[in-house]
Amino acid sequence: AQISALQASLLGLMALLLGFSLSLALGRYDSRSAAVVTEANAIGTAWLRTDLLPEPGRREVRAALADYVAIREQAVSVTLVDDATRAQKRGEAEAAFARTWEIASAIARTDPNPATVAMTNALNDMIDAFGERDAELDRHVPEPVLYLLFLTFIFLGWMLGFAPRVAGERPPLTVVAMIVLIVLLLFVIIDLDRPRRGLIEVDQNPLRTLAASISAEMARTE
Numbered sequence: 180a181q182i183s184a185l186q187a188s189l190l191g192l193m194a195l196l197l198g199f200s201l202s203l204a205l206g207r208y209d210s211r212s213a214a215v216v217t218e219a220n221a222i223g224t225a226w227l228r229t230d231l232l233p234e235p236g237r238r239e240v241r242a243a244l245a246d247y248v249a250i251r252e253q254a255v256s257v258t259l260v261d262d263a264t265r266a267q268k269r270g271e272a273e274a275a276f277a278r279t280w281e282i283a284s285a286i287a288r289t290d291p292n293p294a295t296v297a298m299t300n301a302l303n304d305m306i307d308a309f310g311e312r313d314a315e316l317d318r319h320v321p322e323p324v325l326y327l328l329f330l331t332f333i334f335l336g337w338m339l340g341f342a343p344r345v346a347g348e349r350p351p352l353t354v355v356a357m358i359v360l361i362v363l364l365l366f367v368i369i370d371l372d373r374p375r376r377g378l379i380e381v382d383q384n385p386l387r388t389l390a391a392s393i394s395a396e397m398a399r400t401e
Contacts, residue, residue, distance in 0.1 A: 204371035218308035219385035225301035231294035236286040247275035252390035255383040
């Protein structure tokens, strides 16, 4: 009776932790997906507003912005565990943005008008989206929660195997199936919580499509 009560308590605790962790992981996944779309839209808006700038500054801004987009598109294939490459790509993107801002702000100071102001506002939105997206990559389910989840799972598995042994029986297949199901759910939680590796990844197509479009337009104008 005590073993059965303990099993029921552990199952309830496991269900609570699984539900809480899955909810957090899904929330992080949705936030990262939205951040990709937000950054792609911000860059696309800035790119369209370059048409309002006068020459020769317009061409320089577009070239610097194209470099920035290419770097951001390359960064999506870098895994989160590769800290050195991530830092390198972030530095390259910041340098490309600094060049873009320097040229655009110089144009705005020389010829202040609604078009140049709109361009600088678009660049402000773009760097905000850059910071938001990078911050989302570092947001995960708190590790203490995952550790508690793993410990609870191990203890639960031990109890589910111990009870049949006390009764002199083998664990039924339903118990084995439940353990396998919990393992799969744990895998999904960790996979959702760790983007850029595993089976479930954030869709980067908005940024890739934008980068391809800008690259093709730059090739036509050269």
